[in-house]
Amino acid sequence: ILNVEQSPQSLHVQEGDSTNFTCSFPSSNFYALHWYRWETAKSPEALFVMTLNGDEKKKGRISATLNTKEGYSYLYIKGSQPEDSATYLCASTNAGGTSYGKLTFGQGTILTVHP
Amino acid sequence: IAGITQAPTSQILAAGRRMTLRCTQDMRHNAMYWYRQDLGLGLRLIHYSNTAGTTGKGEVPDGYSVSRANTDDFPLTLASAVPSQTSVYFCASSPGRPYTDTQYFGPGTRLTVL
Numbered sequence: 001i002l003n004v005e006q007s008p009q010s011l012h013v014q015e016g017d018s019t020n021f022t023c024s025f026p027s028s029n030f031y032a033l034h035w036y037r038w039e040t041a042k043s044p045e046a047l048f049v050m051t052l053n054g055d056e057k058k059k060g061r062i063s064a065t066l067n068t069k070e071g072y073s074y075l076y077i078k079g080s081q082p083e084d085s086a087t088y089l090c091a092s093t094n095a096g097g098t099s100y101g102k103l104t105f106g107q108g109t110i111l112t113v114h115p
Numbered sequence: 116i117a118g119i120t121q122a123p124t125s126q127i128l129a130a131g132r133r134m135t136l137r138c139t140q141d142m143r144h145n146a147m148y149w150y151r152q153d154l155g156l157g158l159r160l161i162h163y164s165n166t167a168g169t170t171g172k173g174e175v176p177d178g179y180s181v182s183r184a185n186t187d188d189f190p191l192t193l194a195s196a197v198p199s200q201t202s203v204y205f206c207a208s209s210p211g212r213p214y215t216d217t218q219y220f221g222p223g224t225r226l227t228v229l
Contacts, residue, residue: 031214043205043220044158051215089157093214102148102173103218107157 004092006106013080014114020076021109023090027071034103035064035075036089044089047075080113087111118142119221121206127227128196136191136224138206145211147189148173148218149181151202158205164189166211196228 005024013019025033032051036044048057053068061078077084087110091103122137140147149161150173160173164183178200180192189208193200204224209216 034217043222046217046219049215049217091158102160102163104160104174105150105158107155 004090004104004106006088006090006109008109009107010110010112012112012114015080015082017080017113018076018078019080019111020074021088021111023073023075023106025071025073025090025092025104025106026094027068029094030068030071031093033066033068033073034091034093035073036091038087038089038108040086047088077111080111082113082115085111085113119206119208119219121204121221121224123224124222125225125227127229128193130196130198130228132196134193134196134226136193136204136206136226138189138191138221139187140189140206140208140219140221141187142208142210142219143186144208144219145186146209146216147183148207148209149179149189149191150205150207151175152205152223153202161191161204196226198228200226201228202226 007022034049035047037047038044048064050066055066057064063076066073087108089108091105119140128134145166148163150158152158159175161179162181164170167183167186170181206221207218209218
């Protein structure tokens with residue numbers, strides 16, 4: 001079983017603040033790192049898929065970076081808005097073992113943006 | 116386009132009863148997945164299917180079975196429900212490249228086993 005860890009577990013910020021969270025994942029046999037956004041009472045929605053060391057992806061005010069050699073990814077939100085409040089999940093896919101080709105999710109970072 | 120539908124939306128079930136959670140996708144995706152979501156544990160893979168006619172075990176398969184008779188449907192069956200199976204169940208699908216494809220999730224089924 002692979003270990004994907006996210007920190008912090010939860011985060012409270014004020015509207016307009018910029019914020020970032022971390023996802024650490026096994027670097028061996030790495031294939032891809034996925035970020036999802038999960039609003040309460042809805043289903044997880046894909047943000048990014050990154051595969052190459054040094055990858056950077058951006059979608060509006062949200063961006064993500066990837067370091068496959070050390071096994072971490074950062075998600076950044078610039079100028080947080082109340083509608084950014086959600087749980088942000090990362091998941092990795094690695095080859096081999098019982099987790100072959102499947103997404104292994106972290107436990108998520110719960111972001112609350114206060115007006 | 117509906118995407119992925121799940122039924123029922125929620126269910127309260129007596130322990131020992133049999134229950135099938137339904138999942139249907141209309142995107143012609145090859146791969147489908149069942150996850151359970153528990154507080155503090157995130158999403159854990161129960162079973163998956165890379166293509167119609169094949170299934171595989173995920174991280175927490177015990178007490179669950181699946182079938183994949185066609186591309187669109189991927190039902191999850193609890194043969195004899197136990198209280199520890201109280202959870203929110205999400206079905207997902209992806210086009211079929213196992214490592215890099217985005218997975219698309221259904222709305223979830225909230226199951227309570229008493």
